[in-house]
Amino acid sequence: MSDDLVLIDFDDYKDAGRVARITFNNPTKRNALGLKGKELFIERMAAIKHDESLRAVIITGSGMRSFVGGTNLDEMKDFNLQQAEASSTKTHRVCDAVRQCPVPVIARINGYCFGSGFELAACADMRVGVIGAKFGMPETRFGIPSGMEASALPRLIGWGKATELVLTGDHIDAEEAFRIGFLNRLVAPEHLDDAVQSWVESLLACGPRAVRIQKRLIMDWDRMSVTDGARAGIQAYVEAYRTDEPKRLMTSFLNRKR
Numbered sequence: 001m002s003d004d005l006v007l008i009d010f011d012d013y014k015d016a017g018r019v020a021r022i023t024f025n026n027p028t029k030r031n032a033l034g035l036k037g038k039e040l041f042i043e044r045m046a047a048i049k050h051d052e053s054l055r056a057v058i059i060t061g062s063g064m065r066s067f068v069g070g071t072n073l074d075e076m077k078d079f080n081l082q083q084a085e086a087s088s089t090k091t092h093r094v095c096d097a098v099r100q101c102p103v104p105v106i107a108r109i110n111g112y113c114f115g116s117g118f119e120l121a122a123c124a125d126m127r128v129g130v131i132g133a134k135f136g137m138p139e140t141r142f143g144i145p146s147g148m149e150a151s152a153l154p155r156l157i158g159w160g161k162a163t164e165l166v167l168t169g170d171h172i173d174a175e176e177a178f179r180i181g182f183l184n185r186l187v188a189p190e191h192l193d194d195a196v197q198s199w200v201e202s203l204l205a206c207g208p209r210a211v212r213i214q215k216r217l218i219m220d221w222d223r224m225s226v227t228d229g230a231r232a233g234i235q236a237y238v239e240a241y242r243t244d245e246p247k248r249l250m251t252s253f254l255n256r257k258r
Helices: 035-048 081-099 116-123 148-157 159-168 174-179 189-204 208-223 226-240 245-257
Strands: 006-012 018-024 054-061 066-068 105-109 112-114 126-130 134-136 171-173 185-187
Touching: 006 035, 018 035, 035 054, 035 081, 054 066, 054 116, 054 189, 066 105, 066 116, 081 116, 081 148, 105 116, 105 189, 112 116, 116 148, 126 174, 126 189, 134 174, 148 159, 171 174, 174 185, 185 189, 208 226, 208 245
Parallel strands: 018 054, 054 105, 066 112, 105 126, 112 134, 126 185
Antiparallel strands: 006 018, 134 171
């Protein structure tokens, strides 16, 4: 195993900041996540978490066929109880690193998206997938339940569909993933990078501090009542005025309108 299992590079946008791209690089196994790959991803996310110039993270898989095809079955089939706990805990930490990332995370889904890959994508802030991609939670087909961040699926796609997927292990196509709201966008493969770039450009047009505050607020919404979410929103709104970012961006907009 080598660090090449999880690649990271950056696109610099001059004064606007930079965008990280993290690529799962195990194409011969459909970019399946083994223990080493999970550890490397957690390390990569931790390494960039405190980068104040970071504006967004793009997560994808290498090649043209697979985003993340699940957890490595070659490892899983021989797990003892301790290894099973270690692997599932690492899956949770992978997904939590995405959820807790201080900037928006975009899942660039270029093919198969199963099991832990489906959970990881569910924890991203935005998801775009290609026509022809396949999705599912096949764990019960292999004698195990869908755990960890499968718990995020009911909020995203509804209890009915989430229950169907985790109980049956059935696959769905990209059109169905888009219909149920798992995918924000569905595009032809040749337009995948354009779709990702359009989101990046929109994020770069926003106030960087405002986006970070907004992401924290979204995390609060997930665990709060509507009333508590509104109160948290008031605090977040006030927090934005601790710097001159609102004044600068509003003034710039008003000057363009004159």
